[in-house]
Amino acid sequence: MTDTQPIEKNCVGPDAEYIKLISSDKKEFLVKRSLAEAYSGTIKRMLGGPTIFAEGEPNQIEFSHISSPVLEVICKYLEHQAEVEVIEQNGGEIPEFVIPLEIAVNVMLAADFLEC
Amino acid sequence: MHLYSLPSDVFLVIRRKKTTIFTDCKDSATVLELKKIVEGITKIPPADQRLYTTNSAIMEDSKTLQDYGFNATTSKAQNPTSIGLTFKLSSGEFEDLELCPYSTPPELPDVMKSQDANGQEQAS
Numbered sequence: 001m002t003d004t005q006p007i008e009k010n011c012v013g014p015d016a017e018y019i020k021l022i023s024s025d026k027k028e029f030l031v032k033r034s035l036a037e038a039y040s041g042t043i044k045r046m047l048g049g050p051t052i053f054a055e056g057e058p059n060q061i062e063f064s065h066i067s068s069p070v071l072e073v074i075c076k077y078l079e080h081q082a083e084v085e086v087i088e089q090n091g092g093e094i095p096e097f098v099i100p101l102e103i104a105v106n107v108m109l110a111a112d113f114l115e116c
Numbered sequence: 117m118h119l120y121s122l123p124s125d126v127f128l129v130i131r132r133k134k135t136t137i138f139t140d141c142k143d144s145a146t147v148l149e150l151k152k153i154v155e156g157i158t159k160i161p162p163a164d165q166r167l168y169t170t171n172s173a174i175m176e177d178s179k180t181l182q183d184y185g186f187n188a189t190t191s192k193a194q195n196p197t198s199i200g201l202t203f204k205l206s207s208g209e210f211e212d213l214e215l216c217p218y219s220t221p222p223e224l225p226d227v228m229k230s231q232d233a234n235g236q237e238q239a240s
Contacts, residue, residue, distance in 0.1 A: 018137070018157050025219045030137040030157060068218035075138045076196065079127055083192070095192060 019047065020060035021075070027068040029075050033059065039081045041115035063110075070106045073099055074114065081116070126181050126191040130154060130167070132201035134216045140196075143187040148177040150199075160203050166210050168200035175199075 018030040021043075037044040046061055063071065080097050087094050099107050128150075130137040139153060151162035167175040169184055181187070191197040202211045 018139075023219075026134060027216065027218060028135040030135065030139075032139070035138075072136065072218060075136075079138060079140070079196070083127075 018059075019043075021071055022060060022062040023066055023068040023071040024064050025068050027071070028060075029068075029071055031075050031078060035078050035082055039078045039116050043114060066110045066113075067103075067106065069100075069103050070110050073103065073107050074110055074116070077111070077116065125188055126186045127196040128186070128191060128199055129196045130199045130201050131215050132203070133214050138196065141181070143182045144180055146178060146180050147175045150181070151177065154201065158203075164204035166202045166204075168202070168213055170198055172200065172213060 017033055019033045019036055021029045021031065021036075023029070033047070037047060043061065047059065066074070077097060080095075084094050125140045126143045126145075127140045128138075130139065130150075137154070137157060141150060141153070147167055148162060150167060151165045154165055154167075155161055162177065169175060173184075175184060186197050200213045200215060202213050204210050
């Protein structure tokens with residue numbers, strides 16, 4: 001691999017290995033597609049359903065009812081879940097996942113919607 | 117399905133204006149490798165990117181994440197390290213580092229303020 005080659009990220013659409021989650025206030029969050037599909041049943045269905053994304057279009061989902069702080073916590077939780085799975089396989093202590101109190105209720109509503 | 121296999125993974129959040137990219141890499145990865153990951157997502161070549169540490173220091177391509185103090189202990193999945201990103205403008209200058217803050221969460225209702233950290237009894 002030479003220095004001029006970008007790391008191949010299976011870019012079928014512009015963000016193919018990553019998907020874009022857009023919050024109600026238009027903030028964009030890119031997470032690895034494999035992560036989102038593995039730990040959120042809703043996102044997995046959204047990506048595999050009738051709204052198949054055309055070639056060349058970014059794979060993105062808009063959440064008009066989820067605000068950016070909440071979506072940020074959700075993204076961190078998806079990563080956390082992946083880490084937990086590794087820890088469970090290797091043994092070890094699972095780190096605590098802290099959610100700020102102000103948005104805790106909204107996070108729970110979003111998590112319920114996203115099935116994660 | 118396990119996605120991460122080694123404890124040396126550094127979890128990062130790369131932020132530019134209104135975009136946040138959640139990603140991870142090894143602490144031995146160089147800044148240039150990180151820029152290539154960004155290139156794959158944004159289509160901007162590494163030469164037109166600039167990455168900044170949390171105290172707005174410009175990161176050099178040849179250094180590793182470890183050199184900047186990022187390692188698996190400091191950058192966990194639930195609390196990733198934030199890295200700033202700017203692109204080079206058509207004028208040849210780099211944009212100013214600008215991270216749009218997330219929207220302010222709504223004011224906590226009085227009912228919840230009086231409770232302890234277990235304010236999760238109510239599901240609306």
